[in-house]
Amino acid sequence: MLTHPSQLTVWKARILEERPVPKKTVVVSNGTCGRASGSLGIIEALGRELDRRGLRETVGLEITGCHGFCELEPNIVINPEGIYYGRLKPEDIPTVIEKTILKNRVVNPLVYADPRTGHRYALQKDIPFYRKQMRLLTEDNLRIDPNRIEDYILADGYQALAKALFDMTAEEVIREVDSAGLRGRGGAGFPTGKKWQFCRNEGADRRYIICNADEGNPGTYMDRSILAANPHSVIEGMIIGAYAIGAAEGYVYVRMEAPQAVQQVTIARDQARKLGLLGKSILGSEFHFDIQIVEGAGAFVCGEETSLMSSIEGRRAVSRQRPPFPAQSGLWGYPTNINNVETWANVPLIIKRGAEWYSQIGTPKSKGTKIFSLVGKIRHAGQVEVPMGIRLREIIYDIGGGIKDGKKFKAVQTGGPAGGFLPAEFLDLAIDYDNLVQAGSTMGSGGMIVMDETTCMVDLARHYMHFTQEESCGKCVPCRVGTRQMHDILVRITRGEGEEEDLARLEDLGDSIRVASLCGLGQSAPNPVLSTLRHFRKEYVEHIKHKKCPARVCKELVSLPSQGARPAHRKAKKRQHD
């Protein structure tokens, strides 16, 4: 039990002292992709081999969350050198132990080779995928076993909390976050400090804060990775936020489809409670705060803040009119502040290193870094953290290694079902909140799905519309009926039954749904359709006029089954995941 801030430093020193310093440490990436690709088998093989050679005492084994380079899972890093081996098989492990651990030599065939140049990179930090990133939030994933709070303490965890509670007033914390320029990472990009201030200003005897971890955008998985890999960073951010806002209770609303995130954040919460970092008199101060974890039940609309609150209250997750905004009347009618996982995770960083340092990263209006899930037809799919203002081209080509299988870049989709498509002419766009909106898309929570010439944009618009019409909560007519109408038209077009008037109908419906829907889900639902109509109108016309699908995806419009969506040389891999 920690009852004074100085005990954090003492504890850290003690951990350092007591923890053995192995000559080598093997770090295994064990996130969702890792497990699905076989990391558990690698861990087992490592344990077996270390036991067999009696190396358990001298070689460290660290099981961490996601390292980001999902395409090369399962992968390991060997420290202190930082040697990186990807796409490992359990049978590779004896060689790794024999050569790298015992003889200090690199196993060349296991080293990452850049598929474009053939150049081999033995060290993780040199690999182009990592080199251009700025991993302020995710770098610690390589050092932290999410089951061990001690690892977080060693990474100076909870120091920001101590600083906020004992050296700063609540107003000073809000001012710091505000002048850092942090904006909401959930998608809308609202200034976080301002949001906190609104909530604090409300006169009420009770306030709530919520961490929105209902990451529902398909193709997006940063938030669950943060929660699964470094849950204490989010919890620390929430405690600091609660102190600034004046809340005694907080909720983490986490998506049930992310079982690892649910599990890790629950373990972390319980550890924090036990140590007096949550509960009464945190670190011996006069501040009390606790966190409840609520598991969602599979409704996308819960990502929308008013629906999320209905869901926490145990009701059907239907959205409601705003204003009043949650800051005025939220959970059970009390002022409530909702932020996304990544926003909360940025808070300790800002308090620890200061607004001045933080605000130097990024563009004039978008500060800090952003984590993206770079997926789809990209060579190096994974999770990347980059400074705001980076060019799209740098993300896709320098970090992502370009398009898979020698195909041509067609577009990248950002912002999920609420976002839009950016074709090649936007490759030099500097990525920040405002530029993306200006280009007709949105930042969203950070999905970045890359398409090549074998992706049919009409089919993809139909895919998104299918998604939103199914996930509409049904409360308001424009969204419930309108999205269904748009979906049905798109189905007709992809079957070769489209009419020329359909394009005008889609635009007309889209405009009405945008204006008249009650919440963000409906207001943004037409975006993928309107955006593809803007940039890829020709493809729609091909489907309607010539009954052709240029990408050869729409099966009613191609005589032969379309090929090439997936490399044929890689077989499905069966892996255990629990």
Add this chain to the structure above:
Amino acid sequence: MTGLEMDDLLRGFGREQKELTQILHQVQAEYGYIPPQAIRRVAEHLNTTENEVYGVLTFYKAFRLQPRGKHLVTVCQGTSCHVRGGARVFDEMKKELGVEPGETTPDRMFSLETVNCLGCCAIGPTVVVNGTYYSQVSVEDVHSIIAEYRKRK
């Protein structure tokens, strides 16, 4: 399901409405679905109507009113899986099992479900059978994956 089992289960929860979805999660974990009798017991426990409980549980995708088959097959419908050929894998799975999503095969061996995104987008298309993940699944893989579970009976 007996009254006593439900009593035990409900004892762990408070009586406010906010407990409802968490109770339903627990009931489903226990029985594999939400048995009709459970709805009445949950309503009594929370001092609310069966109508309210039914309304909430049918709103959310997670809850089932029918027991599911022996093996649960989940096909990811996320955008990344979709652009990597997930739609054809899904069609093939429907053909292989002869059911639509949400249905169970007549021999009660397989239930087919979809999920909007599993969050392992970099290694899709993804199929999950009873919690075992299959990555980079192709149309040709579908048959062999299912055959493995048919053999197990």
